[in-house]
Amino acid sequence: MSVVRVRNLERHFTRKGVLNGVDLDIAEGEFVALLGRSGSGKSTLLRALAGLDHEARGSGLIEVPDDLAVVFQDARLLPWKTVLDNVVFGLDGPDAATRARTALAEVELNGREASWPYELSGGEQQRVALARALVREPRLLLADEPFGALDALTKIRMHTLLRHLSAIHRPAVLLVTHDVEEAIALAGRVIVLDHGKVAHEERIILPDDGEERAVRSLEIRKKLLVQLGVETTS
Ligand SMILES: Nc1ncnc2c1ncn2[C@@H]1O[C@H](COP(=O)(O)OP(=O)(O)OP(=O)(O)O)[C@@H](O)[C@H]1O
Numbered sequence: 291m292s293v294v295r296v297r298n299l300e301r302h303f304t305r306k307g308v309l310n311g312v313d314l315d316i317a318e319g320e321f322v323a324l325l326g327r328s329g330s331g332k333s334t335l336l337r338a339l340a341g342l343d344h345e346a347r348g349s350g351l352i353e354v355p356d357d358l359a360v361v362f363q364d365a366r367l368l369p370w371k372t373v374l375d376n377v378v379f380g381l382d383g384p385d386a387a388t389r390a391r392t393a394l395a396e397v398e399l400n401g402r403e404a405s406w407p408y409e410l411s412g413g414e415q416q417r418v419a420l421a422r423a424l425v426r427e428p429r430l431l432l433a434d435e436p437f438g439a440l441d442a443l444t445k446i447r448m449h450t451l452l453r454h455l456s457a458i459h460r461p462a463v464l465l466v467t468h469d470v471e472e473a474i475a476l477a478g479r480v481i482v483l484d485h486g487k488v489a490h491e492e493r494i495i496l497p498d499d500g501e502e503r504a505v506r507s508l509e510i511r512k513k514l515l516v517q518l519g520v521e522t523t524s
Contacts, residue, residue: 291318292353293430293462294339299350301334301343301486308334310486311350318429319460323473326483327518332466335483336360336434339464358430359423359461363438365415367407367422374403377422393425394418396455413444417451424459431461435468449475470514474507482517490517 294316301309308331316322326332338346340360346352367376377390394400397417407415416436423431437445453476456463467473473480474494482490492510496503 292316293318293320293355294464295351295353296335296339297351299335299338299346299352301331301338301346301349308486309338309346312483312486312488314481314488316430316462316464319462320479321456321463321465321477323465323467323477323480324483325467325470325473325480325514325518326489328468330483331486332483333434334486336432336464336466339430340432355429357426357428358432359426359428360432361416361419361423361434361436363435365407365412365419367415367418369407371407372403373399373405373407373410373418376407376418377425379422381425389425390421393421396424396458397421397451411444413440413448416440416448420452420455424455424461427459428461431456431463433463434466436465437472438468445469445472452476470511470518471507473514474510480510480514482514484517490514 292315294314296312296314299309299312300307312335324332337343338352339354340358368379371379373394374387374390377393378386381390391403394403397420399414399417399421410418437448440448449472465476477494480492480494481488492514494510496506
């Protein structure tokens with residue numbers, strides 16, 4: 291069953307067509323990465339799905355669940371609230387604090403509940419943002435370059451964490467990224483957007499065997515780089 295259904299979505303800014311008839315389906319629990327050159331319309335599409343772009347409504351069809359969560363490149367925590375209160379904020383029910391603590395433990399931030407956002411590193415702040423998103427058990431997680439500002443090592447840790455979390459919570463995920471390796475490491479399907487249209491789709495099926503896996507990843511990487519208009523010799 292589709293969690294996301296988009297048909298013929300168009301978005302124009304002044305005279306410029308940024309989304310030019312996007313069709314997209316995302317199934318329950320599916321992890322989709324959205325790649326595309328700078329300016330191809332990735333963030334515009336994500337904002338339209340998140341309901342943050344009111345003018346995108348009414349052009350084409352956008353069906354998304356009500357219970358969706360969004361994470362951005364910057365964690366966007368409330369600076370006047372502690373880590374725990376950032377995750378609790380907006381949660382209902384007598385067990386809200388317990389659920390928030392569990393979510394913080396899942397992102398390996400137990401013990402940091404009373405900290406203030408400014409006391410955390412960029413990666414830790416991003417983990418709070420993930421906890422805040424996932425504690426609501428959303429059916430859809432929209433992520434716009436969530437690891438784009440992190441160093442390479444932290445990024446790899448975050449990939450492992452996100453893979454683990456999405457296996458537990460099973461939200462459908464749409465991840466906007468510039469990073470081809472990230473897309474291959476995380477997604478079951480990669481979509482390439484070009485001039486506001488879906489130009490290519492790639493299912494990511496990797497063998498378990500380490501060596502075969504590395505070879506297949508490289509093949510897919512090469513194919514995607516060609517789709518992105520990047521010449522490769524390796
Ligand atoms: N509010 C706006 N007003 C005018 N133009 C806009 C607006 N938002 C986006 N655009 C334009 O739409 C185009 C696509 O922008 P978008 O942010 O969706 O691209 P992107 O694929 O996410 O790029 P990047 O990878 O660089 O983040 C760009 O040319 C941008 O200038």
